[in-house]
Each structure stands twice: as C-alpha cells, then as structure tokens.
Amino acid sequence: MMKRWSRLAWIGVAAILAGCAGPTQNTLFQTSTIDALLVGVYDGDMSLRELQRNGDFGIGTFDHLDGEMVLLDGRFYQVRADGRVYSPDLDMETPFASVCRFQPDRRLALPGVLDMAGVVAWLDRELPRHNMFQAIRIEGHFKQMRTRSVPMQSRPYPPLKEVAETQPVFERDNISGTIVGFRCPPFVAGVNVPGYHLxxxxxxxxxxxxxxDFEVLTGLVRVAELDRFVMRLPLTDDFATADLSRDRQEELAGVEKQRP
Ligand SMILES: [Zn+2]
Structure with a gap:
C-alpha cells in the first residue's frame, strides 16, 4: 500500500515537472499585442511574477508605460525615462511583453565592427529561417550605444506615436553589456514587431x-530558434474595445526607430 502511494506521488511530481518544462520550451510567450500598445492600452494586467513563469529572457514595458523592460537570466530591469535602471517589484504589472526560456542553439562571433544596420544585415544572412521566431542575445563591447525610454503616462492615454515624439534618448560610449531581443517573422504584423526588436x-x-542604434566592437551572439508562439490577451475593457482593425505598420516603424 505504502509503495503504491509513493509511486503515485512520484507520477504526480513527474507530471508537474513535465507540465512546467513542456509548454514553455522553444516558445515565445507574449501578453497583449503591439498594436494595442500603439493605440494606448497601457494599463498592466499581468504581474512580473506571472510573466516570469513563461520565461527568463525578454522585453516589454510596464504599467502606465513606465519605462522599458529587460528580462535577462530571470531578472527584470526597468529603464525609466530618467535614464536610470530600477529593479521592479514582481507585483508590478505589464501591459505588453514578449519572453522565452533562453536555450541557445547557435553561437556566432561578430565578424567585425558593425553598426546596428550592419548587425541586422549580417544576422539576416546567418539566420535565413525568417519565418521562425529567433531570440537574440548579444554580449558585447560597444563603441557607442543609443537607447530611448518612455515616460509614465496617465489617463486619458495618448497613442504611443505621441509619446515617442517626446521620448528621452540616452547615449553612452565605450560600454559593455547585453542586447536582449527577438526577430519575429513578417506574419506577426499587428501582433508583435516583424523584424528586430532589441x-x-x-x-x-x-x-x-x-x-x-549602436556600434559594436566585439561580441558573442547567441540565438535560440523558437517554433511555438503563445499569446494571452489582457482582460481589461481598454484592450477588449480598442480599435485594432487598422494596419499600423507605418506607425510602428515611426515608434520603434529613431526620429529623423
Ligand atoms: Zn522596445
């Protein structure tokens, strides 16, 4: 009797472990859609603690659009509009994020000094499987790194395009660090960012x-190809009733890239 119970218990533990490891393997998990963010659905409704169950690597933003999210090796970093980096509480919520469990299947050495366009062109040649999701991690030393963040918003929320017009831009020379991001396939238009988001x-x-933008001097690139895509939608009325019927690719390009 004892034996039977203990065997049953082990089957239970194995099932739980399989359940934990299985669904997140090779999976890009995201909450909400990029177009919802573009139209101003900025209220978080998924805690970082919950997001963490779906990955240890990724990018996104925070409740009320309060800065840029980096998730690296299971730790969250919040880069706020003051240019400083904070450790957010795990109870904090996100309105939009994409994460995965980072298990690299390729390592590539950067071929030389390249700017962002150069790295993108090189990666496109190295990674021709453009209909798959690619998680990209670059540990490098950078001659220059230019970033932006977004300031916390209050209601009524302006569209992201308006926020981006006043975005603070930061620049550092001679800096080491990690690029965290994804290359998403073209067919995710409207849902996530087709191409590179770093x-x-x-x-x-x-x-x-x-x-x-950046200029990288030396670096190691690690890539994980993801063949599963899991999405959950915010339960808020803001999301449920937002107008997501239009094509917003041009708007997205304006928001993601540098102002001319
Ligand atoms: Zn971003």
Missing part, C-alpha cells in the same frame, strides 16, 4: 533601454 542592459546594470 533592448539593452549594461554589464554594470546602470544603463539600458530600447535600442535605437
């Missing part, structure tokens, strides 16, 4: 943000 956190954890 954030940065410095080695000393004092500088970071959404990357606008």
């Amino acid at each position: 954030h940065f956190i410095s080695q000393d954890r004092s500088f970071g943000g959404h990357i606008l």
